[in-house]
Amino acid sequence: MNEMTLKDEWDRLDSKTRTWLVDNPGCVIVPRTVTARIKQYAAGHIEVDGHGQMMLSREDLDFIHEKGTDVDAVQVSEVPFFDATQPGSRE
Template identity: 35%
Template structure:
């Protein structure tokens, strides 16, 4: 089964950024599912409404990506980023 973590580097950077900027989201909306599937050429096994629910493992992966981005490790596209956030640890609580 295709997971967000397995296709992350191939996902449209705009979708990556949306996911990282919406940390409380546990479901990927249909419009973004369509963009991901068109970009990577794989199905995300969406529900009857066309939405994709993140698994527990995917939520942990996304939390780690957000934290790395907030701490200056990486941007959504995986490249190095010098930006740092003083509040990254508070966001993880």
């Protein structure tokens, strides 16, 4: 049986799970609550440990890192810059 990869299952996962994964890119062991959500939506087989947690592969970690730095995300140059000082104020 082939093991599931996050890349294969990404579009099936709910937004809350995807956000958690992107917000925690260095997490090698996924907590059981997040693992349960992944299992709920995934079509592939998910290997879990005795605590109901899943271990991410190097491929999964690289994929999450890629998603977190996706070029389709807002680029820094597109974010408006707001100066903290008022025009004419002196500091």
